[in-house]
Amino acid sequence: MISLYTAKEFTNQFISNKTKKQPFADSTLKTVRSIIENVRQNGDTALQEYMEKFDGGAPKNLVVTEEERSAAWEEVPENVVEALQKAAENIRSFHSKQLQQSRMMEVTEEVISGQLFRPIERVGIYVPGGKACYPSSVLMNAIPAVLAGVSHLVMVTPAKAGKIAPILSVAADIAGVQTIYKVGGAQAIAALTYGTESIQPVDKIVGPGNEYVAAAKSLVFGDVGIDMIAGPSEVAILADATSRPEYVAADLIAQAEHDEKARAFLFTTSEQLLNETLIELKKQCASLPRREIAETSFKNEGGAILVGSIDEAFNLVNQLAPEHLEIQIENALSYLGKVKNAGSVFIGNHTPESVGDYFAGPNHVLPTSGTARFSSGLSVDDFIKKTTYVYYSEQALQNAAPYIERIAEKEELAGHGRAVAIRMNNISE
Ligand SMILES: NC(=O)c1ccc[n+]([C@@H]2O[C@H](COP(=O)([O-])OP(=O)(O)OC[C@H]3O[C@@H](n4cnc5c(N)ncnc54)[C@H](O)[C@@H]3O)[C@@H](O)[C@H]2O)c1
Ligand SMILES: N[C@H](CO)Cc1c[nH]c[nH+]1
Numbered sequence: 561m562i563s564l565y566t567a568k569e570f571t572n573q574f575i576s577n578k579t580k581k582q583p584f585a586d587s588t589l590k591t592v593r594s595i596i597e598n599v600r601q602n603g604d605t606a607l608q609e610y611m612e613k614f615d616g617g618a619p620k621n622l623v624v625t626e627e628e629r630s631a632a633w634e635e636v637p638e639n640v641v642e643a644l645q646k647a648a649e650n651i652r653s654f655h656s657k658q659l660q661q662s663r664m665m666e667v668t669e670e671v672i673s674g675q676l677f678r679p680i681e682r683v684g685i686y687v688p689g690g691k692a693c694y695p696s697s698v699l700m701n702a703i704p705a706v707l708a709g710v711s712h713l714v715m716v717t718p719a720k721a722g723k724i725a726p727i728l729s730v731a732a733d734i735a736g737v738q739t740i741y742k743v744g745g746a747q748a749i750a751a752l753t754y755g756t757e758s759i760q761p762v763d764k765i766v767g768p769g770n771e772y773v774a775a776a777k778s779l780v781f782g783d784v785g786i787d788m789i790a791g792p793s794e795v796a797i798l799a800d801a802t803s804r805p806e807y808v809a810a811d812l813i814a815q816a817e818h819d820e821k822a823r824a825f826l827f828t829t830s831e832q833l834l835n836e837t838l839i840e841l842k843k844q845c846a847s848l849p850r851r852e853i854a855e856t857s858f859k860n861e862g863g864a865i866l867v868g869s870i871d872e873a874f875n876l877v878n879q880l881a882p883e884h885l886e887i888q889i890e891n892a893l894s895y896l897g898k899v900k901n902a903g904s905v906f907i908g909n910h911t912p913e914s915v916g917d918y919f920a921g922p923n924h925v926l927p928t929s930g931t932a933r934f935s936s937g938l939s940v941d942d943f944i945k946k947t948t949y950v951y952y953s954e955q956a957l958q959n960a961a962p963y964i965e966r967i968a969e970k971e972e973l974a975g976h977g978r979a980v981a982i983r984m985n986n987i988s989e
């Protein structure tokens with residue numbers, strides 16, 4: 561069911577740089593390059609062509625109309641709307657505490673310096689709509705953008721035969737998305753970057769998607785900002801003899817069911833827990849609607865590793881830098897200090913990752929494929945630019961001039977030195 565590895569085998573297979581795969585196949589990049597070029601050249605006509613090809617038809621109007629948006633509320637059960645609203649409240653509350661004010665760093669009579677925090681003006685959110693439908697991703701991407709003060713917030717998602725899932729439209733209303741376009745895939749990323757007759761270009765694109773979407777984001781980066789290139793979803797679970805095998809198995813499955821390439825790992829100090837978890841996995845997979853996906857993921861991408869100590873487990877996990885880390889060992893909370901690299905941490909036996917995927921408040925758009933070593937999950941900061949400023953009085957410039965001139969001389973940039981010296985001459989006149 562799930563492959564077993566020693567610590568050494570695990571390191572060779574999943575951590576060593578030598579075994580790291582290229583992020584995108586050449587054939588994917590080729591396809592995506594030609595889609596981007598076509599959209600740049602032919603705008604909406606190219607979008608229609610791809611919608612016919614991939615999404616079962618091309619709607620004439622790409623925008624989800626006000627009528628369609630209000631009709632969507634009739635199609636989503638009230639208790640589901642309530643769940644989305646409760647989740648949105650928690651996400652809003654958590655992210656509102658990330659907001660920072662513009663601030664002065666230094667204020668004297670001679671010098672003022674500081675930072676302006678300004679929202680990115682135009683943001684496009686990609687919401688996957690191919691094989692699955694993720695209203696939670698609408699909330700996770702849009703709520704921090706709205707809190708940051710983004711003034712033009714649009715969403716793209718593939719329509720099926722001209723219609724988007726009503727629940728995505730309702731989630732967009734709850735989160736504060738202004739316009740929804742019925743287009744997905746690499747073509748939507750190209751449209752958001754370069755604009756078409758129907759879609760205005762944005763300054764930044766955020767949100768997860770399949771390999772075509774991710775490859776498109778990587779290719780347009782620079783012409784537009786992007787959040788990250790999200791790879792397949794991952795979880796690492798730390799368990800010991802006190803852990804509950806049925807919980808551990810359920811949480812491994814919750815990750816593996818995402819897709820065949822999802823990666824679910826168990827690190828445990830207990831052989832008994834390991835064996836009982838294997839039995840549970842078999843039992844729980846039997847009744848899983850996405851059984852085949854989960855089993856393929858376990859077989860090809862997942863792993864269970866028996867370790868000698870909790871410290872050894874943390875050492876491996878910190879090298880892996882997983883998107884999600886669950887600590888299900890005794891006194892779990894006391895181990896938080898050992899976490900160096902992880903996108904988001906779930907502590908104790910009663911905090912499955914699903915709590916964070918949907919409800920608790922922290923963002924579920926997180927760094928994958930080891931990138932938690934140097935990057936963080938989506939937050940309000942992703943929608944803010946920080947502009948520094950400085951003011952010098954005549955006296956301040958006079959005090960600094962000799963130092964600036966000396967460095968300019970060493971860099972052989974005489975113009976830089978003169979820009980200061982010319983002012984010193986004025987002072988002495
Ligand atoms: N990390 C996260 O937070 C997170 C959250 C939700 C979903 N996801 C991931 O997002 C992905 C969603 O993928 P999806 O496919 O369901 O939806 P998607 O919306 O990302 O992709 C569907 C689109 O892909 C394009 N496409 C399909 N086949 C193509 C081909 N052969 N050539 C060119 N373009 C093609 C089409 O335009 C189609 O509309 C999954 O991998 C899922 O794991 C990640
Ligand atoms: N686990 C995914 C990546 O963090 C997010 C998600 C959306 N829906 C369910 N799960």
Ligand SMILES: [Zn+2]
Nearest residue numbers: 793814818917
């Ligand atoms: Zn999930």
